Amino acid sequence: MSPHAPTPTTAxxxxxxxxxxxxxxxxxxxxxxxxxxxxxxxxxxxxxxSDYEQVRQYGIRIDGLDRQEIFHPHRxxxxxxxxxxxxxxxxxxxxxxxxxxxxxxxxxxxGDQTAIILLQNGLDIEEPVQTAFPEHxxxxxxxxxxxxxxxxxHIRHLCHGKITLGRHxxxxxxxxxxxxxxxxAAGLPCQITDTPARARWIKLVWNAAFNPTSVLAGDRxxxxxxxxxxxxxxxxxxxxxVIEIAAAHGHDLPEGLIEAHLEATRSIPPxxxxxxxxxxxxxxxxxxxxxxxxxxxxxxxxxxAPLLEGLWALMRLLEGDGIEKSG
Amino acid sequence: MSPHAPTPTTAxxxxxxxxxxxxxxxxxxxxxxxxxxxxxxxxxxxxxxSDYEQVRQYGIRIDGLDRQEIFHPHRxxxxxxxxxxxxxxxxxxxxxxxxxxxxxxxxxxxGDQTAIILLQNGLDIEEPVQTAFPEHxxxxxxxxxxxxxxxxxHIRHLCHGKITLGRHxxxxxxxxxxxxxxxxAAGLPCQITDTPARARWIKLVWNAAFNPTSVLAGDRxxxxxxxxxxxxxxxxxxxxxVIEIAAAHGHDLPEGLIEAHLEATRSIPPxxxxxxxxxxxxxxxxxxxxxxxxxxxxxxxxxxAPLLEGLWALMRLLEGDGIEKSG
Numbered sequence: 001m002s003p004h005a006p007t008p009t010t011a012x013x014x015x016x017x018x019x020x021x022x023x024x025x026x027x028x029x030x031x032x033x034x035x036x037x038x039x040x041x042x043x044x045x046x047x048x049x050s051d052y053e054q055v056r057q058y059g060i061r062i063d064g065l066d067r068q069e070i071f072h073p074h075r076x077x078x079x080x081x082x083x084x085x086x087x088x089x090x091x092x093x094x095x096x097x098x099x100x101x102x103x104x105x106x107x108x109x110x111g112d113q114t115a116i117i118l119l120q121n122g123l124d125i126e127e128p129v130q131t132a133f134p135e136h137x138x139x140x141x142x143x144x145x146x147x148x149x150x151x152x153x154h155i156r157h158l159c160h161g162k163i164t165l166g167r168h169x170x171x172x173x174x175x176x177x178x179x180x181x182x183x184x185a186a187g188l189p190c191q192i193t194d195t196p197a198r199a200r201w202i203k204l205v206w207n208a209a210f211n212p213t214s215v216l217a218g219d220r221x222x223x224x225x226x227x228x229x230x231x232x233x234x235x236x237x238x239x240x241x242v243i244e245i246a247a248a249h250g251h252d253l254p255e256g257l258i259e260a261h262l263e264a265t266r267s268i269p270p271x272x273x274x275x276x277x278x279x280x281x282x283x284x285x286x287x288x289x290x291x292x293x294x295x296x297x298x299x300x301x302x303x304x305a306p307l308l309e310g311l312w313a314l315m316r317l318l319e320g321d322g323i324e325k326s327g
Numbered sequence: 328m329s330p331h332a333p334t335p336t337t338a339x340x341x342x343x344x345x346x347x348x349x350x351x352x353x354x355x356x357x358x359x360x361x362x363x364x365x366x367x368x369x370x371x372x373x374x375x376x377s378d379y380e381q382v383r384q385y386g387i388r389i390d391g392l393d394r395q396e397i398f399h400p401h402r403x404x405x406x407x408x409x410x411x412x413x414x415x416x417x418x419x420x421x422x423x424x425x426x427x428x429x430x431x432x433x434x435x436x437x438g439d440q441t442a443i444i445l446l447q448n449g450l451d452i453e454e455p456v457q458t459a460f461p462e463h464x465x466x467x468x469x470x471x472x473x474x475x476x477x478x479x480x481h482i483r484h485l486c487h488g489k490i491t492l493g494r495h496x497x498x499x500x501x502x503x504x505x506x507x508x509x510x511x512a513a514g515l516p517c518q519i520t521d522t523p524a525r526a527r528w529i530k531l532v533w534n535a536a537f538n539p540t541s542v543l544a545g546d547r548x549x550x551x552x553x554x555x556x557x558x559x560x561x562x563x564x565x566x567x568x569v570i571e572i573a574a575a576h577g578h579d580l581p582e583g584l585i586e587a588h589l590e591a592t593r594s595i596p597p598x599x600x601x602x603x604x605x606x607x608x609x610x611x612x613x614x615x616x617x618x619x620x621x622x623x624x625x626x627x628x629x630x631x632a633p634l635l636e637g638l639w640a641l642m643r644l645l646e647g648d649g650i651e652k653s654g
Contacts, residue, residue: 216543217644224650234640237633306564306633313561314641317544323551 022087028147030093035071036186043074054153086111096289103132122289126168140196166196201246211275223270349414355474357420362398363513413438423616430459449616453495467523493523528573538602550597
């Protein structure tokens with residue numbers, strides 16, 4: 001193991017006051033993007049529960065595409081009350097589960113000037129947070145990356161890494177530009193969008209197709225799914241349903257999106273989706289954020305979505321919530 | 328264990344010559360219906376591979392709904408060449424798998440006068456057998472029964488038991504009447520149909536809805552599937568798709584079929600479908616006979632069947648044929 005010492009590249013509006021960032025949900029995604037912000041000079045605090053001791057002592061090890069890195073956060077905390085001051089940016093990279101609401105989880109850490117970045121899966125996840133913090137800037141974040149947490153404080157970066165950022169509900173703010181400059185300085189491709197809701201749909205097209213399929217097909221990798229013609233057909237059919245629902249909501253997704261998603265998937269090594277990894281590990285899955293959101297969006301506009309409805313039902317049955325409890 | 332000695336009730340055209348029956352595929356279904364024919368006075372031979380020694384020595388134990396029975400076949404064989412004479416009836420109750428073709432399996436046992444009963448799942452399964460034996464009577468058999476083979480030579484009968492019989496492709500023959508009389512004499516509800524293809528669709532409506540769902544949802548019972556509103560909706564949606572495909576093929580299935588199927592399913596104890604039992608035991612599943620048949624039928628008439636196509640793809644991925652082999 002030969003970790004490279006990170007070479008911070010400062011990309012701040014004011015070099016005298018590094019922005020402070022708190023990462024809530026410092027698993028694979030939060031650890032990876034938190035490390036990037038730290039490389040760019042931000043003071044990044046990470047919140048951990050079970051990994052606290054490990055990270056406090058040894059930092060977060062990231063096995064990157066071409067190098068290893070140890071990310072030592074500016075501060076490591078095990079509860080929000082341990083944070084001395086509210087951060088400039090609060091990066092939420094929690095798994096997108098229905099309960100408890102994100103607003104409740106983050107409330108103790110939100111200061112007057114804190115911008116909240118929701119780097120999570122799902123649709124329309126900004127609105128409840130905006131309602132809870134009506135005066136605060138909410139930034140939608142979309143990560144296009146393959147990561148795997150392989151041990152406490154130990155992440156493997158498998159491919160991609162692009163992040164898309166956009167102020168909710170639209171428009172581009174100085175804080176979004178500042179964040180983008182930090183990620184860019186850290187060497188990550190970063191895209192700014194003034195239509196983050198549309199970006200969420202673009203990501204959902206991939207997630208809805210590959211995540212449930214990977215689980216229901218017996219925890220198959222993306223490569224295994226695409227190797228079987230029936231698998232590729234299923235993926236395309238699901239993507240088409242999501243694209244149609246997006247259109248019914250006024251989001252015309254890019255021409256050739258299906259081909260682009262398939263191409264990007266084929267270009268990576270065999271990959272277990274996050275939902276398959278959660279399933280294999282017996283953890284809660286993002287079924288609601290990925291399928292529930294798509295199904296609800298379809299129903300709201302009276303759009304037929306037989307495949308998504310079917311996958312949703314199968315995942316609900318597989319998870320068994322409502323079966324075991326009342327059984 | 329207090330097995331009742333079976334009381335044969337003769338229901339033969341000629342009491343002097345009991346009809347001879349050979350059961351190929353004497354698992355749960357073949358053992359159960361073979362035992363019924365024996366109770367009615369037929370001379371029933373059963374063919375076994377792994378269970379041969381067990382059945383030869385101890386017969387087939389059937390734990391029935393209200394009694395136990397030991398079925399001692401007239402003859403127990405371990406290969407078709409051991410059969411001295413071709414049977415009057417050849418009862419095929421093999422699992423419906425694509426290979427090898429049924430006609431090849433049964434050929435050594437088919438005599439000039441042998442009628443072939445296909446008591447199997449699937450659609451259009453009579454045609455290839457009729458083609459192989461153009462001069463022979465082919466009888467379609469549909470079993471509406473819950474059975475489970477719990478050990479070698481040991482069957483549990485859980486519910487129902489009705490059998491539907493019809494000469495392929497249509498019409499009612501003396502042999503069908505003779506068989507029906509035997510099953511009726513044995514105490515089993517037996518229905519004769521002159522449209523067996525339609526009866527196959529009626530059974531497929533249930534099979535396509537419950538069998539793949541039970542497997543993909545994590546080997547759920549019928550009761551668990553119906554306990555979740557999403558599960559019942561999925562079952563109804565799949566049934567509707569199959570009914571529409573049947574209609575596109577000229578088979579108008581009975582009004583209220585979905586309600587009748589759901590009612591019959593709710594009336595039974597929590598039940599693992601045959602496909603879920605096969606999956607749990609790591610055995611080959613009837614994916615092709617149940618879903619493949621429905622999907623092919625839809626495609627032949629250009630009918631859209633998104634749910635069945637999706638389930639088919641998921642089952643193909645789960646089974647992994649074409650993934651592991653080329654991987």
